[in-house]
Amino acid sequence: MDSMEKWPEIETAVAEKRRELVLQGSAIDKRISSNGGLTSSIYSLTLLNYLEVSQCPSLTEIHEDIQHLTNLQSLILCRNKLAFIPNVIGNLKSLKVLDLSVNNLRVLPEGITQLKELNTLNVSCNDLEVLPEGLSMCPKLSSINISKNHITGFPANFYSERLGLLSTLVASDNLVEELSGDIHKLVALKVLDLSNNKLSEIPSDLSDCPKLKEINFKGNKLNDKRLEKMVNSCQTKSILDYLRGKGKGRQAEDGGDADSGHKTDVRKRQQQRKKKEKVAHEQDEVEELNKMVVRVLHVSDAPTVKVSAGVKDVRPYLVCCVVSGMNLKPGNALKRFLMAQTKLHDDLCGRRTTATIAAHDVQLLKSPLMYDVKPPTQLKIVPLGRKEMTAVELIRHLQLEADELRKQKKRQNVTGLHKYLQLLQGKALYPCLIDAEGHVISFPPITNSEKTKIKKTTKELFLEVTSATSLQTCKDVMDALIVKMAELNKFTAEHQEEVGSDEEGDIPKQPTTSDKTSCELIVQQVRTVDQDGNLKVVYPSKTDLSKDISNVTVIW
Template sequence: MDDMEKWPEIEKAASGKRRELVLQGPGVDRRISSEGGLTCAVYSLTLLNYLEVSQCPSLTQIHEDIQHLTNLQSLILCRNKLSSVPDVLGSLKSLKVLDLSVNHLRVLPEGITQLKELNTLNVSCNSLEVLPEGLSQCTKLSTIIISKNHITGFPSDLCSERLDLLSTLVASDNCIDQLSGDIHKLPALKLHTHGSHALGFLLLMPCLLQVLDLSNNKLSEIPSDLSDCPKLKEINFKGNKLSDKRLEKMVNGCQTKSILDYLRGKGRGRQGEDGGDTEGGRSADRGKRQQQRKKKEKAAADERDEVEELNKMVVRVLHVSDAPTALTVKVSAEVKDVRPYLVCCVVRGMNLKPGNALKRFLVAQTKLHDELCGKRTTATIATHDVQLLKTPLTYDVKPPTQLKVVALGRKEMTAVELIRHLQLEADELRKQKKRQNVTGLHKYLQILQGKSLYPCLVDAEGHVISFPPITNSEKTKIKKTTKELFLEVTSGTSLQTCKDVMDALIVKMAELNKFTAEHREEAGSDGEGDGPQESAGVNETSSELIIQQVRTVDQDGNLKVVYPSKTDLCKDVSSVNVIW
């Protein structure tokens, strides 16, 4: 048996001249283990522009023949046990995305610095102590993720003005120990270093800093030059033992504008310390008195700005590479002619327990169905309790007589039986109410008329948990006690329609969660809860939502879509702050 026969995915990619290949999971890992490494046959697929080999603990190295894949634009080698990667990666001149996260790497090859097209580098969750010098040659870098390593400092050229596209640097859980006063020269950078042991120097980066999270470090000082960042919207220095106790108190209150104003004042005061002659000292005094007079005038406006800042809803996106157990949904080819478009994600932090929180959420979902979803004709939303899901999930189609579902509030029946029941209910309701139109689920029945196959989301045990656009399953129904929600949006119109609806749903969830946190309703039962109820104070101190990305792939494991991506959740919603 040759390599192609042992690796049907590679044979299929070769014969079909495919541009994408995904190898992941226990089956692939067993083959890698038995052969002592990844088959060299993969390096003959020179047409590939996307290659992913992930979740394979037996994969400890990559052969130098990878240099033959010169058309690669994305190379994903995450969640393996790579101890090294070859320097010839620098030969992949078209590479834009390199993901080496969750491995055993101690060093990165110098060849990475030759990747002129690289815009995303993810080396999180390794054992790196340094980054290679020369990253400034990768002038198109926009995202660098180096969290959960042992890095003690940044290479000096990382701060080069050549990196004028750098917008995101994630450096949490490292050993970096200084913060330079030149921080104000950072451009459009969103910097996340929460959980680090300390934070190191960052110099001359050409961007307009927007988000700065340095929480839980060992910083004793915050440079006053930070106040010169013109675009800074969010800073977090919680958990640091600052020498300035007044500043530490402000930091723990997350008062961004107040912190910046305070730092700005400290910077001005320092300029006058070595003023020299008397006239210079008197000028400094006059400036100080003028500043004090203006302070009262600004107080009211500052307070309003601060309230607005604190009232912003926060949505934090968790990348699939940072969550080894992230869900993946497989999409069968047959849905193409029935209801082809699907996006999914997992939401944590949604508090459904207090008062009418669950009811408000369900009402909001119904409103989205009626308005943005065009009464389910353009898209349909479904929600599930993650704890009740049996993964992996498959988006598939079934004949009406073979699709069995336990619809919400009903016993198990086939789709044919369910629709017949709903039609009878609709007719009876019309007679009772003397109406021409129907309401509720009944008004969506016509959407499936003439279809020989019906769409459905199926769990690992073969149970249908969603039957769009008609109903979810009772098996995965959300309750007051639900802590994690799996969201799905399907459509027969377009993928962008699914994304727009999901965006709107997440924003609405953020609004509802904030309302719940602020109004402190007593937890109570409305028939949806299970077990003893807790007080309203539990889990209500924060309204932040965590959105876990979910990938959808085709039957061969090729990526179809990941939601949310950097182009999602980016519409101008001033009340929501999305942190990537």
């Protein structure tokens, strides 16, 4: 039963008819503990399309009233101690993203199979032993992560044409004993990770998956020792070629001893295989034509960002790099880049709840840089398009603007920076990136500084991604940003647009030969170190820029 304590986040969401709500961390956990669970008032927020309740060890179950949140598109319940999810979750017909990772779940409700719009399912780091039988009834699933559980196998009907959009299947660190030859029915599969399981065989039919680009079977004791050695050392293509050869050898043996009917079946399979190979080859040719080049520049004196110990409890993760070769002069090139950054914030970054991106003009940076925290009253910044003010003043201005916008436009949802204000509620210290002169050039997740603002004339960009979630999240977002920049650069090079002048108000120039330079991007590594100079991370490393970017060639 709810205590009398009121939750200000819920009251604000009700008053402002918000579409997003994020509850996380120790303060929320204490309330959940004293309340005996989430306050029931949360289930009255029927306008929500994004709900996150995370990092709350006292949260052990979700009430059946969750079914009233029928507008939810994203439900993030990670890093709690959930042992039970009600079956009525199947009533959330609009749900697209479901993250139940890092909990204590032993079973998933069958109701999940009723989520026809679901495209992302993450149940990693739980205690699951089986998956729901009807998972293939979710036709829009494109990504499934079931890693670090106790799963021994996939449901019999899992390998189905109905999962025709499934491109990523991560099932590492489980107890899977067998992979069916029907795996080839997952025609959109690009990434398959079954590392550290109990597999003894890998079916040759796996080589029939036409789009497969990345596989990982390391940590399995395979009967075929040559294949096991290849799995531990070779690239995906070599392994698939080997499996394809084994499959042909087996077919030849079967065909020699079989009757004519069986020979016909073998021939049909061979024809189907050739057809798939032809389609895949044609797709590869198209992809090859569309490939973009990203060159990674490794230098011994790579730029360094020092990270203070104070960020650990606020926003601990940071990844940076320097990108040159990005042509922002022509036409709407700069506008397209800023729009792409906004889209990444809304999608991959979960409306900045999981990560935040900032881009700076390298020529305007005063190095070395320091990633630190400051009290809101002491953090001073010149926000984009504004005069210098403290973080407290900026938040107050943004809140007043949001209120005024609601009155003017007669709508409850807010836009721009205003929709990120809730991410700072209850924080005693704010994270910031500080230059050598002591100026704050970035205040995530809200804004960066006018002092280092990128323009059409910017030739080198300093990119930063910060997160309170994980270092890998930062890397994934940075990977996606660089790939998008490569795509935009290619588009700019292929479309002859007028090149903007250096000074506003001048007549636009026509493109010159020097403006039409190569669309190759060059990414220079940046190191982050602790206060003692010990390396924390360098980006990009050899393991970065390697996942699901088949249209990009990375040169080291």
